[in-house]
Amino acid sequence: MDIAAAKSKSTSRLTLGYLICVSAAICWSFTGILIRYLTVNYHIPPLTLAFWRDLFMVLALTATFALANPERLHLERRHWSFFVLFGFEVSLFNSLWTISVALNGAAVATVLAYSSVAFTAVLGRWLLHERLNSMKVLAVTLCLLGCVFVSGAYAASAWQINPVGIVTGLLSGLAFAGYSLMGRVAGQRGVNPWTTLNYSFILAVPFLLAYNLFARWLPAGTASTQFFWLGGAVLGWALLVFLSIGPTIGGFGLYSVGLTYLPASVANLIATLEPVMTAIMAFILLGERLSAPQWFGSALVIGGVIIIRLSEGR
Numbered sequence: 001m002d003i004a005a006a007k008s009k010s011t012s013r014l015t016l017g018y019l020i021c022v023s024a025a026i027c028w029s030f031t032g033i034l035i036r037y038l039t040v041n042y043h044i045p046p047l048t049l050a051f052w053r054d055l056f057m058v059l060a061l062t063a064t065f066a067l068a069n070p071e072r073l074h075l076e077r078r079h080w081s082f083f084v085l086f087g088f089e090v091s092l093f094n095s096l097w098t099i100s101v102a103l104n105g106a107a108v109a110t111v112l113a114y115s116s117v118a119f120t121a122v123l124g125r126w127l128l129h130e131r132l133n134s135m136k137v138l139a140v141t142l143c144l145l146g147c148v149f150v151s152g153a154y155a156a157s158a159w160q161i162n163p164v165g166i167v168t169g170l171l172s173g174l175a176f177a178g179y180s181l182m183g184r185v186a187g188q189r190g191v192n193p194w195t196t197l198n199y200s201f202i203l204a205v206p207f208l209l210a211y212n213l214f215a216r217w218l219p220a221g222t223a224s225t226q227f228f229w230l231g232g233a234v235l236g237w238a239l240l241v242f243l244s245i246g247p248t249i250g251g252f253g254l255y256s257v258g259l260t261y262l263p264a265s266v267a268n269l270i271a272t273l274e275p276v277m278t279a280i281m282a283f284i285l286l287g288e289r290l291s292a293p294q295w296f297g298s299a300l301v302i303g304g305v306i307i308i309r310l311s312e313g314r
Contacts, residue, residue: 013261014261014262016261017258017260017261017262017266017267018262018270020254020255020257020258020261021254021255021258021262021267021270021271022270022273023250023254024250024251024252024253024254024255024258024271025251025270025271025272025273025274025277026273026277027246027247027250027251027254028247028251028255028271028274029247029274029275029277029278030243030246030247030278031243031247031248031251032101032109032110032278033278034239034242034243034247035049035098035101035102035243036101036102036105037239038236038239038240038243039098039101039102041236042229042230042233042236043229044229044230044236045212045221045222045223045224045229046095046098046099046101046102046222046223047095047098047099047208047211047212047222047223047224048212048223048224048226048227048229049098049240050091050094050095050098050208051205051208051209051211051212051227052227052240052244053094053098053240053243053244053248054090054091054094054201054204054205054208054244055205055244056240056241056244056245057201057244057245057248057249058198058201058202058205060244060245060249061194061197061198061201061249062198062202065194065198072192072194072195072198073195073198074195075191075195075199079186079189079191082182082185082186082189083186083199083200083203084203085182086182086186086196086199086200086203087199087200087201087202087203087204087205087206087207088203088204088207089175089178089179089182089200090179090200090201090203090204091204091205091207091208091211092175092178092207093172093175093176093178093179094204094208095208095211096168096169096171096172096175097109097113097172097175097176099168099172099222100112100113100165100168100169100172103164103165103168103169104165104166104168104169109169109172110274110275110278111148111169111275112166112168112169112170112172112173113169113172113173113176114143114144114173114176114271114272114274114275115144115169115170115173115174116173116174116175116176116177116180116268117140117143117144117265117268117269117271117272118140118144119173119174119176119177120176120177120180120181120264120265120268121136121137121140121265121268121269123177123178123181125265135307136265136266136269138304138307139269139304139307140269140304141304142300142301142303142304142307143269143272143300143301143304144272145297145300146272146276146297146298146299146300146301146302146303146304148297149293149294149296149297149300154293176268177264177268180255180259180264180265180267180268181264182200183196183200183255183256183259183264184259184263184264184267186200186256186259187256187259187260193253193256193257193259193260194253194256194257196256197249197252197253197256201252211223212224212225212227213225255267255271258270269304272301272304273301273302275297275301276297276298276301276302280298
């Protein structure tokens with residue numbers, strides 16, 4: 001009886017973890033579109049955008065916790081060195097992702113970022129001793145192929161001749177894998193996922209500030225010491241604030257919670273639903289019709305998630 005109860009509890013945790021990570025993917029599906037809109041229409045440098053996005057996010061979270069849940073602001077001294085490293089990793093991920101969207105467009109940048117599923121599966125096996133069996137390899141393959149078809153990145157025109165952009169996108173995938181693994185470690189250390197989210201981004205802000213202050217060492221147009229780039233563009237600032245406290249807090253927050261329920265490699269696989277969600281929402285909200293390759297890619301991603309769910313359930 002005890003074994004059956006334990007098995008039922010484990011299954012419930014898995015199901016809840018999947019639902020949380022799917023919700024994170026829905027929130028994240030807005031980020032690439034908003035970042036692309038801001039960098040194209042307002043020409044805001046990617047690292048300047050990343051700085052404001054993180055700053056607005058931590059201000060909103062810190063204020064909310066201070067008023068409603070002060071214990072979320074407590075971080076034990078023994079965790080600080082880990083979180084400084086975590087903050088540096090978050091700054092790299094946010095910087096590389098934002099630059100990749102600016103260089104490659106939202107579609108290709110999304111596909112390159114989700115090369116993280118392969119990195120996470122391999123690194124999770126090596127560093128955290130997570131399982132890497134044939135079913136997980138199959139799920140990784142299906143999800144990667146599905147992202148390619150959903151985003152339209154199978155067309156040569158989507159990639160163009162942009163080696164810097166491609167390398168940046170692949171590095172963003174590696175950085176996303178690092179974020180997933182460090183989030184998992186924070187959960188194993190007993191740190192609340194919302195505290196993890198807040199402090200990892202708080203400690204990322206100084207690094208992003210430094211990247212902009214020393215912009216002369218970076219490619220032209222990547223960063224700027226002119227922080228108030230948007231000036232009096234009310235709509236631009238409004239979209240940036242919405243990006244920070246909506247898709248960013250929702251996506252990263254739910255994903256951090258999901259990492260307390262699921263292995264990092266599994267949570268990262270579920271996150272590949274993001275481009276599928278983007279395509280579906282564009283169909284529902286904007287009337288954009290999904291092409292046959294997009295429907296095929298969606299089926300591949302959903303199939304990969306189902307396979308890993310069944311595998312983990314067993």
